[in-house]
Amino acid sequence: MNHNSGLRKNTLGLFSLVFFVIAAASPLTGVVGGLPVAIIAGNGGGIPVFYIFSCIILMLFSVGFVTMSRHIKNSGAFYTYISTGLGKNWGAPASVLALIAYISVQIAVVAMLGYFTQLFLEQHLNTDIPWWLLSMIFIIIVWMLSIKRVEIGGKILGVLMLAEAGIVLLTDICLLVKKTTPFSYQSFEPAVFLHGNLGIAFIFTIASFIGFESTAIYAEECRNPEKTVPRATLCALLLITGFFCFTSWALIQAYGFDQIVAIASKDPGNFVFNITRQYVGNLAVEIMSVLLITSLFAATLAFHNNISRYLFNISRDGLIWKELCKTHPDNGTPHNASHLHSVIMLMLLAGIGSTGFDPMLQIFAVGSAIATLCILILQLGVSAAVVLFFRRIRSNHHPFTILWAPVLSFICMAATIVLVINNLQTLSGSHSLLVSLIPWIILVCLVVSYFLSTRRTVKVRG
Numbered sequence: 001m002n003h004n005s006g007l008r009k010n011t012l013g014l015f016s017l018v019f020f021v022i023a024a025a026s027p028l029t030g031v032v033g034g035l036p037v038a039i040i041a042g043n044g045g046g047i048p049v050f051y052i053f054s055c056i057i058l059m060l061f062s063v064g065f066v067t068m069s070r071h072i073k074n075s076g077a078f079y080t081y082i083s084t085g086l087g088k089n090w091g092a093p094a095s096v097l098a099l100i101a102y103i104s105v106q107i108a109v110v111a112m113l114g115y116f117t118q119l120f121l122e123q124h125l126n127t128d129i130p131w132w133l134l135s136m137i138f139i140i141i142v143w144m145l146s147i148k149r150v151e152i153g154g155k156i157l158g159v160l161m162l163a164e165a166g167i168v169l170l171t172d173i174c175l176l177v178k179k180t181t182p183f184s185y186q187s188f189e190p191a192v193f194l195h196g197n198l199g200i201a202f203i204f205t206i207a208s209f210i211g212f213e214s215t216a217i218y219a220e221e222c223r224n225p226e227k228t229v230p231r232a233t234l235c236a237l238l239l240i241t242g243f244f245c246f247t248s249w250a251l252i253q254a255y256g257f258d259q260i261v262a263i264a265s266k267d268p269g270n271f272v273f274n275i276t277r278q279y280v281g282n283l284a285v286e287i288m289s290v291l292l293i294t295s296l297f298a299a300t301l302a303f304h305n306n307i308s309r310y311l312f313n314i315s316r317d318g319l320i321w322k323e324l325c326k327t328h329p330d331n332g333t334p335h336n337a338s339h340l341h342s343v344i345m346l347m348l349l350a351g352i353g354s355t356g357f358d359p360m361l362q363i364f365a366v367g368s369a370i371a372t373l374c375i376l377i378l379q380l381g382v383s384a385a386v387v388l389f390f391r392r393i394r395s396n397h398h399p400f401t402i403l404w405a406p407v408l409s410f411i412c413m414a415a416t417i418v419l420v421i422n423n424l425q426t427l428s429g430s431h432s433l434l435v436s437l438i439p440w441i442i443l444v445c446l447v448v449s450y451f452l453s454t455r456r457t458v459k460v461r462g
Helices: 014-025 027-041 044-069 078-086 088-125 131-147 150-178 198-207 212-221 225-252 260-266 268-279 282-316 335-355 359-393 399-422 424-428 433-461
Strands: none
Touching: 014 027, 014 150, 014 212, 014 225, 014 282, 027 044, 027 088, 027 150, 027 198, 027 225, 027 260, 027 268, 027 282, 044 078, 044 198, 044 212, 044 225, 044 260, 044 359, 044 399, 078 088, 078 212, 078 282, 078 359, 088 131, 088 282, 088 335, 088 359, 088 433, 131 282, 131 335, 131 359, 150 225, 150 268, 150 282, 198 359, 198 399, 198 424, 212 225, 212 282, 260 268, 268 282, 282 335, 359 399, 359 424, 359 433, 399 424, 424 433
């Protein structure tokens, strides 16, 4: 294998790719951590409908995204799509934005992983290990796994994802079976789902899909990527939507629409655990606590792989240190990129741990807010790139797939970005000056990277 040419081919099938995507979405974390907040701060019992709305918007985005994926088959994903469609100088800002997004969400997820592991060990082994030290240990484990063949990670993620989805669905089914009163479908009535803070409801639901776009990151490693990437993207979207819509509707049945917000507000962290304890039993709660940890670990591994492949592809295109585009001689994984990324993560965790930041209220909340905003901006850029790319190559694709769907997606993404910026403090759970400056910091990073890219282009031409 040429160590500088590419990743190991034909290693991932449809199911492995879907597992990577859904693991990044971390369904159990979204249910335990995100759903109660979406109910409280959003539109209460109407939240199931907003998972459907989010899916529709992302489906519009995916129409152009998967059509373009048939023409682009490397691990750069958003960065490559934007660079190809809008021009190489836009590739640098896109790569910076992608790295900010995925590093922010990985820091958020691994901090949450360390926090819940610390609580679990305190309760069961009476230990007192700092959360940031546990997070660093998990990064080292992920580091070792990321160097192995990518299909090994896919199998691990598959097992963990099925387990975490299974325990949630068990709670849903037991609740519905044991419920003595008739089921209510008020969630799907306009008077219910259009009530409350619709902006917050929409932001929290669309944030549950972060990572679904990572199908394209594994295009080089897929079997038959022209078919596998589009199918995996569609499957992931539908599975994530069905899971969250059904689960949110089922959990609302436990208390009813009049009480759901008040009960969730009393103890949002234990809202889902309390329902599981009531309808399934204490053993299920213990299992769910363990699976919450494995869910976060699976998401950490998925995002680690995403970041390493972004670094690999950016290096291969000559934007950063060339050594990062070398692949492992036996496994075909971007091991140098993984080494650098892992060391950076360990240094960040050590630094954050020394500051005393709260892993849930500060790190997870702010990291998730940054990642959501960055991903939406990238999706906005990809929507524009799809239109310009197909206009340039004069494709015979249907106008809806290469023009109207991307234009509608662009409008929806722009509106969502405005909603996120206007509700950034609520989304992050912080009213600090730093949070209010996040959009401006991102803008400065984009402008500087674009300026440096244009200077580099001028020097190359000179």
